[in-house]
Amino acid sequence: MWIDYMKRESVFLLSSGIILFFIAVGIITPDLLESVSQSIHAGILDYFSWLYLISAFFFLIFVLGIALSQYGTIKLGYDAERPQYSFFGWIAMLFAAGMGIGLIFWGVSEPLLHFLMPPPFLTSSSPEAASFAMRYVFFHWGIHPWAIYTIVSLSIAYFSFRRGMPALISSCFYPVLGERIYGMPGKLVDVLAVFATVFGTATSLGFGALQIHAGFTHLYGLSSAISVTIGIIVIATALFMASAILGVEKGVQILSKINIIIATILLLFILSLGSTPYILNIFTSTLGGYINNVIDLSLQSYPFAGYEWSRDWTVFYWAWWISWSPFVGLFIARISRGRTIREFVLTVLSVPTLFTFIWFSVFGGSALYLELEQGVDLARVAGEDVSLALFVFLEQYPVSGLLSLIVILLLIVFFVTSADSATVVLGSLTSGGSMIVPMYKKVIWGLSLSTVAIVLLLTGGLDALQMMAITAAFPFMIVMIILCYTLWIGLSQEKDRVEK
Numbered sequence: 001m002w003i004d005y006m007k008r009e010s011v012f013l014l015s016s017g018i019i020l021f022f023i024a025v026g027i028i029t030p031d032l033l034e035s036v037s038q039s040i041h042a043g044i045l046d047y048f049s050w051l052y053l054i055s056a057f058f059f060l061i062f063v064l065g066i067a068l069s070q071y072g073t074i075k076l077g078y079d080a081e082r083p084q085y086s087f088f089g090w091i092a093m094l095f096a097a098g099m100g101i102g103l104i105f106w107g108v109s110e111p112l113l114h115f116l117m118p119p120p121f122l123t124s125s126s127p128e129a130a131s132f133a134m135r136y137v138f139f140h141w142g143i144h145p146w147a148i149y150t151i152v153s154l155s156i157a158y159f160s161f162r163r164g165m166p167a168l169i170s171s172c173f174y175p176v177l178g179e180r181i182y183g184m185p186g187k188l189v190d191v192l193a194v195f196a197t198v199f200g201t202a203t204s205l206g207f208g209a210l211q212i213h214a215g216f217t218h219l220y221g222l223s224s225a226i227s228v229t230i231g232i233i234v235i236a237t238a239l240f241m242a243s244a245i246l247g248v249e250k251g252v253q254i255l256s257k258i259n260i261i262i263a264t265i266l267l268l269f270i271l272s273l274g275s276t277p278y279i280l281n282i283f284t285s286t287l288g289g290y291i292n293n294v295i296d297l298s299l300q301s302y303p304f305a306g307y308e309w310s311r312d313w314t315v316f317y318w319a320w321w322i323s324w325s326p327f328v329g330l331f332i333a334r335i336s337r338g339r340t341i342r343e344f345v346l347t348v349l350s351v352p353t354l355f356t357f358i359w360f361s362v363f364g365g366s367a368l369y370l371e372l373e374q375g376v377d378l379a380r381v382a383g384e385d386v387s388l389a390l391f392v393f394l395e396q397y398p399v400s401g402l403l404s405l406i407v408i409l410l411l412i413v414f415f416v417t418s419a420d421s422a423t424v425v426l427g428s429l430t431s432g433g434s435m436i437v438p439m440y441k442k443v444i445w446g447l448s449l450s451t452v453a454i455v456l457l458l459t460g461g462l463d464a465l466q467m468m469a470i471t472a473a474f475p476f477m478i479v480m481i482i483l484c485y486t487l488w489i490g491l492s493q494e495k496d497r498v499e500k
Helices: 002-008 010-028 030-068 087-098 101-106 109-116 127-141 143-162 170-182 184-220 226-246 248-273 276-299 307-335 341-373 378-384 389-394 400-429 439-499
Strands: none
Touching (some): 002 010, 010 030, 030 143, 030 307, 030 439, 087 307, 101 109, 101 127, 101 184, 109 389, 127 143, 127 276, 127 341, 143 170, 143 341, 143 439, 170 184, 170 439, 184 226, 226 400, 248 276, 341 378, 341 389
16 A cells, blocks of 8 residues: 555655755754755856757747647647636736746836846946846846746646646656656656746745845844744745645635735836836837847857956846746646647737836836936945845835835735745645645645745855756756756657658
8 A cells, every 4th residue: 555655656755855964964964065055056056057048048038939830729728618718817827836926026126136236347327337237137037037938838838738638747757768758757757847846936935034024124123043933934825825725726726816916906006106218218128129139138248348247237136937837837837728839929029028117217217217317326325235125125115105005015925925826836746746635735835835935044044045056057058958858859849740
């Protein structure tokens, strides 16, 4: 009986065992965990940072090619199926899962940090540094992250909804592994996906908890001790576990819609009370610079000057998106049934990206306006505490206390929706792709996500979160490159079947 259980639940037992081992090492010998993490992280960056750049660019070209090819009309489901969710509900859910906390966390801080600390070939705090900052923010949050998500989600949606296979990463390897996807090779692929998902999600939860804590400290003078951050994670864990129990239709969709509406109202408020023409000029000129330089940006690592900057920012972002891709990809696939490949790819690449560009133009552009034109010392604040800059920024507007509370509410809801979605996806990945996940697995994965985030914060804070995202993403990046090949083979077989 136990042998049958171990065979049936091998992905769950193996992946949860690895995560438990990581947590135990982090609690018992945090110095050892930090030392090992730093060594692996340094090795990956020294030898393979270039591979992150090329891979992300390749993923973008590949999904665009698929969407615009003859395969674009293939439906992700049976031919007569219609989309399960409304367009707004679909966009709201994929946006909340795909960006969420990160958008709030970096919206003000990232442009200011690039402006204050650009690569060495630019003068700090100069107009050129401001232009560079906005262009790179568009690049880091533009179509590349969504192309990375699309590789995974399109593969899973095609092989599960069109070919009737389990909604697992391993199913996408059927063209090369055949029936071995049900054996050890397929299970190892799913374990890698679980590994990347846990650490990618924990990174985002750590960011969110740090900023929620910074907001409460700034507003109400709450202690800045790490124990308060841990308390916030514990409370948020209780919230997202309750949401996960309600299920994807009742929990995530409702919360995602509420959050998109609140975020849009906040966006319009800042846009209307800030220097609107200045912001719109930033949006237009940055969009033009981004489009004109997208190929150069995609492959630029500044090997002669600025190499460290490229590794610290662009490589980190690409790794972060890749580590999120199993969770976001599987979740997006799950809510996208009934749409054609072309509609799916072009919408996922364009709509959230445009909203993100507007978001950064309004928040980042307004922050640069206050810094350059009004003499508000925001960049220094971002340089000293990246999680605090947003709240100091909001102080420059009317009813700043209310705005800060709204931002904290947004962070909490994004925290809940991201963790809720990740819990459900992890449960599905370790239940053979079943949409019905046992309650005990939701509880175990929910607690694992929060505990890993706490362990990372205790062992090295923000740096540890970034290091682990890059480390966890590396093996799954290799998996994604192979996914492109298997998806192409699968679509070719589809065409052959139709012609016969």
